[in-house]
Amino acid sequence: MTTFEYAPAPESRAIVNILPSYGLFVDGEFVDGHGEGFKTINPATEEVLAEISEATEADVDLAVHAARKAFRSWSRISGAERGKFLFRIARIIAERSRELAVLESIDNGKPIRESRDVDVPTVAAHFFYYAGWADKLDHAGFGPNPKPLGVAGQVIPWNFPLLMLAWKIAPALACGNTVVLKPAETTPLTALLFAEICQQADLPPGVVNIVTGAGATGRALVAHEGVDKVAFTGSTEVGKAIAREVAGSAKKVTLELGGKAANIVFDDAPLDQAVEGVVNGIFFNQGHVCCAGSRLLVQESVADEVLAKLKARMSTLRVGDPLDKNTDIGAINSAEQLAKIRALSDIGEAEGAGRWSPACELPERGFWFAPTIFTGVSQAHRIAREEIFGPVLSVLTFRTPKEAVEKANNTPFGLSAGVWTEKGSRILWMASQLRAGVVWSNTFNRFDPASPFGGYKESGYGREGGRHGLEGYLQ
Amino acid sequence: MTRGSRLRCRRIWGAHYADPVSTTTQSTLADVTASDATLRRFLHGLPGVDQVGADQRAAGLGSRSIKTSSKKWALDLAISMVDLTTLEGMDTPGKVRALCSKAMRPDPADPSCPHTAAVCVYGDMVGIAKQALQGSPVHVASVATAFPSGRASRTVRLEDTAEAASAGADEIDMVIDRGAFLAGRYLQVFDDIVAVKQACGAVHLKVIFETGELQTYDNVRRASWLAMLAGAHFIKTSTGKIQPAATLPVTMVMVEAVRDFRAATGRQVGVKPAGGIRSSKDAITYLVMVNETAGPDWLTPDWFRFGASSLLNDLLMQRTKMATGRYSGADYFTLD
Known part of the structure; x- marks a missing residue:
């Protein structure tokens, strides 16, 4: 072994007794x-x-x-x-x-x-x-x-x-x-x-x-x-x-x-953590999350850097057996949902967005979809408007905070949003502008029973x- | 799904970094150190580190489960990355010789066990260690520059370094002036490192930050870039004399820095967490972190080290357990 391959570490299913x-x-x-x-x-x-x-x-x-x-x-x-x-x-x-x-x-x-x-x-x-x-x-x-x-x-x-x-x-x-x-x-x-x-x-x-x-x-x-x-x-x-x-x-x-949340990354964001937050925002639970950060809005001045980091990070995601303790992305829940994700992704490609997935072998049986990002997406693309409910991220860019707010709010949904910046005043301003039930700052997809959750x-x-x-x- | 069908996305390292990760290029990096003001602007212009996010990511990496063949491989790799260390006021030539023989043959019962990367001692013990390790590939690393506090004049610190180098040290572990760093006198710290590197000559230089004193991850990232700009071959977390010593998130921030530095400049720098890593599980967690943060290029003793003393015996115990299926008692492993 010359590279660090992780041997299978399956959780035993003996603990569950599924009746016929x-x-x-x-x-x-x-x-x-x-x-x-x-x-x-x-x-x-x-x-x-x-x-x-x-x-x-x-x-x-x-x-x-x-x-x-x-x-x-x-x-x-x-x-x-x-x-x-x-x-x-x-x-x-x-x-x-x-x-x-x-x-x-x-x-x-x-x-x-x-x-x-x-x-x-x-x-x-x-x-x-x-x-x-x-x-x-x-x-x-x-x-x-x-x-x-x-x-x-x-x-x-x-x-x-x-x-x-x-x-x-x-x-x-x-x-x-x-x-x-x-x-x-x-x-x-x-x-x-x-x-x-x-x-x-x-x-x-x-x-x-x-x-x-x-x-x-x-x-x-x-x-x-x-x-x-x-x-x-x-x-x-x-x-x-x-x-x-x-x-x-x-x-x-x-x-x-449903939702079509914007995860907004400003150029003064903690970039490594922002990339983690973007990954967690859209690939957590195979993207089957109503509050998933399915639109990445990244400031143009750091877009290339963020994308490079994001792709590198995505290449370390492990897709496969849900019961393996090292699996990051499991199976799509149903054939029906898989078909929907495939259809919307194909539309994204047909509409001219750049599609990218890490090299990724998927199992033959079962329902699988590789983590995917689309670059060069505009507000007019269907993949920027419709909820895909899968591991598919649409990447859009913005130039000013005002433009970020406009694009983030330009959706019929309003469940959640993420803001990544080290500037405290901007976080507060953004939170007051975003029409979303939950606004996460410098984190994403965090839940606590004491915190209310719901949509606009x-x-x-x-x-x-x-x-x-x-x-x-x-x- | 069968056990064998564990699948993963293959890594495509390097490919994504074909473009410089930041706008920083080598020519602008030279200007960065022109004055205290430019250096400060550069270091404070690095992306911040969100502590909560960094801790969360490190904890996530810590939940990887490394078993069977990958565990075996990781244990041997970890042994080969150990800088077996004794840095005590009560060190004697006898103690250092014993440490050297342990470094060469960590498990006397098993010749297939790899040797450690180096022994790490105070400067006055370099000659003894060098002699004891004669003919072996194990390096001698010496702490210098008024370790661990570094509170001495530059003349004294440089003399300390030159002496260790001339005594035959293969690697010098220097400490930075944390006082100067925290006071914002970055150029002074930079000049210190450049001067020590000069005094080292061909000897490899590791720069210790004492992250327990720098405290914030932003400081750790800035110190990392500062040391790399000054020419460090390795950046190292701690002396082991201050708590907390190495932690997983701190080391991760440093590994991110060496990854980004190579992307920007093409030069690779090593990382050494030191102090506080005592169990095999911890060591394997660090290797997972390196693997997933910077990639397998760093998974060799040339680019990643563990500064440790008690860690080695736990690695050996786990290694023996993997081979025999049984745990043996601490008495079966030597105490040196």
């Missing part, structure tokens, strides 16, 4: 769904992992009724008692963190390094955080003795299956609501393991119900008359459909939708996380 088939979790029990059922696969190998029940309208109805029944007592027990359950769940998540991380990587395709170091610890932290709020709601700033809404119908995406579940369930339960949650069709397994954790924590039956299925199941849940609150994370397109569906009803809605414009409304996250679940 899974039912729905309704009223504290696993029951069969009455739909056709579907399979969930490992996107890194295309191996079928399990048969999943599909919830029909009738199944969703049962789940909502179970949640309604449970709401009567769950909303009346003291906040401190609810907090105890949430603390217990948080502790079990922490105890079973390796199992959850491995399962998440198998079902989703994300590298074990991310599920182990980011997703699962943040999930536990989220439950711990909202457990602490459960008995302090009187002091949360929403008036004395705020009341829960009732039954929350929650629909979550496949990019952070367990983390999005935590963002939805933890605040809902802390406020005294009960929930019916539908995980994404391609990533139901950790939600079903979470159901088992609810049993282990002796959570009263019906407080948490998990219904699996595809779009039809989600529609049935959102449209159900017994649902008082709809919380959705996913695409802007579906978000709009949900908003139309619930318009005119008494349902309260929060939506966390077509990136949605309502906030999750922090004290603000309680508001969507209280009257």
